[in-house]
Amino acid sequence: MNTKTIAQANTVSLQGLKKWVLIGIALAFLGLFIVIPLIAVFSEALKKGIELYFASLTEPDALSAIKLTLITAAIAVPVNTIFGVIAAYAIAKFSFKGKNILVTLIDIPFAVSPVIAGLVFVLLFGSQGLLGPFLEAHDIKIVFAVPGIILATLFVTFPFVARELIPIMQEQGTDEEQAGRMLGANGWQMFFRITLPNIKWGLLYGVILCNARAMGEFGAVSVVSGHIRGMTNTIPLHVEILYNEYNFTAAFAVASLLAILALFTLVLKSVVEWKSRKE
Amino acid sequence: MGITIEKVSKAFGDFAAIKDVQLEIPSGDFIALLGPSGSGKTTLLRLIAGLESLDSGKILFNDIDYSNKTVKERKVGFVFQHYALFKHMTIFENIAFGLKVRPFKLRPSNQEIKERVYSLLKFVQLEHMADRYPSQLSGGQKQRIALARALAVEPEVLLLDEPFGALDAKVRQELRHWLREIHEKLNITTIFVTHDQEEALEMADTIVVMNQGQIEQIGSPDEVYHHPVNAFVYRFLGRVNEFIDSENEVTYIRPHEVVLRKSAQGNSVPAKVLHVHSVGSLVRIQLNRLDTNALFEAEVNTEKYQEIGPLKKGDLLYATFSNLVAFGNEQKEALTAIL
Numbered sequence: 180m181n182t183k184t185i186a187q188a189n190t191v192s193l194q195g196l197k198k199w200v201l202i203g204i205a206l207a208f209l210g211l212f213i214v215i216p217l218i219a220v221f222s223e224a225l226k227k228g229i230e231l232y233f234a235s236l237t238e239p240d241a242l243s244a245i246k247l248t249l250i251t252a253a254i255a256v257p258v259n260t261i262f263g264v265i266a267a268y269a270i271a272k273f274s275f276k277g278k279n280i281l282v283t284l285i286d287i288p289f290a291v292s293p294v295i296a297g298l299v300f301v302l303l304f305g306s307q308g309l310l311g312p313f314l315e316a317h318d319i320k321i322v323f324a325v326p327g328i329i330l331a332t333l334f335v336t337f338p339f340v341a342r343e344l345i346p347i348m349q350e351q352g353t354d355e356e357q358a359g360r361m362l363g364a365n366g367w368q369m370f371f372r373i374t375l376p377n378i379k380w381g382l383l384y385g386v387i388l389c390n391a392r393a394m395g396e397f398g399a400v401s402v403v404s405g406h407i408r409g410m411t412n413t414i415p416l417h418v419e420i421l422y423n424e425y426n427f428t429a430a431f432a433v434a435s436l437l438a439i440l441a442l443f444t445l446v447l448k449s450v451v452e453w454k455s456r457k458e
Numbered sequence: 459m460g461i462t463i464e465k466v467s468k469a470f471g472d473f474a475a476i477k478d479v480q481l482e483i484p485s486g487d488f489i490a491l492l493g494p495s496g497s498g499k500t501t502l503l504r505l506i507a508g509l510e511s512l513d514s515g516k517i518l519f520n521d522i523d524y525s526n527k528t529v530k531e532r533k534v535g536f537v538f539q540h541y542a543l544f545k546h547m548t549i550f551e552n553i554a555f556g557l558k559v560r561p562f563k564l565r566p567s568n569q570e571i572k573e574r575v576y577s578l579l580k581f582v583q584l585e586h587m588a589d590r591y592p593s594q595l596s597g598g599q600k601q602r603i604a605l606a607r608a609l610a611v612e613p614e615v616l617l618l619d620e621p622f623g624a625l626d627a628k629v630r631q632e633l634r635h636w637l638r639e640i641h642e643k644l645n646i647t648t649i650f651v652t653h654d655q656e657e658a659l660e661m662a663d664t665i666v667v668m669n670q671g672q673i674e675q676i677g678s679p680d681e682v683y684h685h686p687v688n689a690f691v692y693r694f695l696g697r698v699n700e701f702i703d704s705e706n707e708v709t710y711i712r713p714h715e716v717v718l719r720k721s722a723q724g725n726s727v728p729a730k731v732l733h734v735h736s737v738g739s740l741v742r743i744q745l746n747r748l749d750t751n752a753l754f755e756a757e758v759n760t761e762k763y764q765e766i767g768p769l770k771k772g773d774l775l776y777a778t779f780s781n782l783v784a785f786g787n788e789q790k791e792a793l794t795a796i797l
């Protein structure tokens with residue numbers, strides 16, 4: 180072997196070394212911050228047996244938290260899906276003044292801390308708030324009640340669908356819609372037969388992420404909820420209360436629901452990505 | 459359907475894309491909008507289709523004002539530059555689309571739709587492609603499907619935006635003949651956009667030469683080629699040599715009109731060969747005028763080349779420029795006024 184090939188072999192093995200070091204770091208990081216905590220959640224939850232696990236999930240306060248979370252998601256996700264599609268459509272397919280402002284506005288929930296978002300609602304709708312006297316006079320309760328939780332969730336999750344769709348729609352342009360128009364399709368036919376099928380995977384992806392966030396949101400919801408047990412607690416808030424009461428097994432049991440949701444979301448997300456790549 | 463375009467203008471912001479265009483298209487005509495990139499060809503086509511709204515002027519179909527009518531009312535078929543086939547639909551569904559979106563009362567039965575789609579597929583010679591998706595077709599096949607889809611709704615006017623722009627030379631040639639045949643069979647008024655002068659000359663009954671949002675000349679291929687009204691049209695329709703004399707007067711001649719000889723004759727000009735290359739049955743020769751030192755090109759067929767050649771760099775020849783044309787400014791204005 181001459182010196183040149185030795186040098187080459189050295190650089191190759193150095194490259195290989197670099198690669199494995201980087202992969203190792205990434206894996207260690209993921210293990211430390213994601214896999215181990217995930218295992219911890221489930222092992223803590225099941226530590227005192229499967230019976231206690233299910234008991235923690237079926238006691239009335241837990242059930243009510245699960246129910247509220249489902250209701251919140253059932254409202255926030257469809258509303259934001261419709262809003263997201265409309266906003267993305269407007270931004271991607273039309274040119275108008277103030278388009279950039281609209282895009283920036285959509286991003287606000289990503290930029291603002293959820294706690295601040297929650298506080299804004301308290302300041303608006305709370306009894307000391309701007310609209311407080313009016314709401315009180317009409318006996319409408321928003322803050323520290325279910326409507327506040329839904330509003331806060333709507334706010335926090337509204338960019339997901341729009342953000343996902345804008346680049347997809349922009350890339351697709353308006354050619355197919357125009358062809359549809361030339362062939363006599365009306366607005367609805369164009370949307371349901373052309374636009375929607377073209378964005379379906381992106382839309383599903385956005386909806387999945389939106390749902391995961393709607394169910395898992397803590398900060399904004401925590402501020403507006405008032406933590407009334409059995410009334411205004413969502414799953415994440417319920418977990419916190421249980422934990423603060425040193426009821427670790429129950430806390431982890433309920434938390435495991437969110438972990439399952441996360442895993443489920445990841446699987447669904449991969450399926451959608453795989454499907455859309457295949458098309 | 460006859461189309462009249464009356465003093466039509468269209469601006470995008472401050473930019474005037476179409477300026478005061480006047481055009482009369484008789485029913486059944488096969489017409490080419492020819493012009494360089496950005497000259498407003500697509501914009502004019504979209505205005506006719508109703509995809510773009512007019513700023514001023516009128517568009518009449520069979521002498522009825524259609525300026526404010528919707529796309530749907532115009533009964534226009536449009537073939538887009540990049541086909542714009544529906545990616546998520548099969549070829550069958552693509553062609554059937556225009557029939558399926560009709561309101562219930564006007565919609566043909568499924569059986570009728572099926573028959574119509576298959577007869578169109580047969581018409582464009584792609585019967586076995588019904589179940590494929592657009593991504594599984596070649597460019598030429600996509601183009602034919604795009605045409606079938608436009609024809610499915612039985613339009614009275616067919617508009618095509620650079621129908622062969624994205625295809626290779628051989629497929630282009632085939633499709634040109636094919637489109638011409640289809641026009642002969644259906645005889646619907648057809649307008650196609652191109653920036654390829656050869657394509658326009660070969661296919662169209664009428665050529666509309668456009669430049670910077672305006673029409674420079676309207677005429678048969680023969681007229682625009684042999685009687686161009688101005689330097690722009692002359693230059694755009696073929697290869698040209700441009701000579702500037704001492705009074706700054708510009709004269710033009712096409713390479714194939716330059717006569718080359720081995721010996722001086724009459725008012726011939728001595729010239730030195732710079733480069734020779736053959737394209738098919740033609741030979742192009744780049745030369746240098748020894749009197750003015752200007753460069754020019756001559757084009758001869760292979761027979762003629764055998765008479766004067768073989769040539770190599772540095773050979774001396776005598777060139778006669780007997781068909782020089784000039785477009786003085788007054789002359790240009792006079793000609794535009796006549797039109």
Ligand SMILES: Nc1ncnc2c1ncn2[C@@H]1O[C@H](COP(=O)(O)OP(=O)(O)OP(=O)(O)O)[C@@H](O)[C@H]1O
Nearest residue numbers: 470473475493494495496497498499500501502653
């Ligand atoms: N929607 C639009 N907004 C702004 N400007 C436009 C728009 N559509 C066209 N233009 C401008 O109008 C001019 C004419 O455009 P058009 O597309 O009609 O040209 P064209 O002759 O079809 O060119 P090409 O051969 O490149 O397709 C161009 O300068 C173009 O930039």
Ligand SMILES: [Mg+2]
Nearest residue numbers: 499500501619
């Ligand atoms: Mg164009």
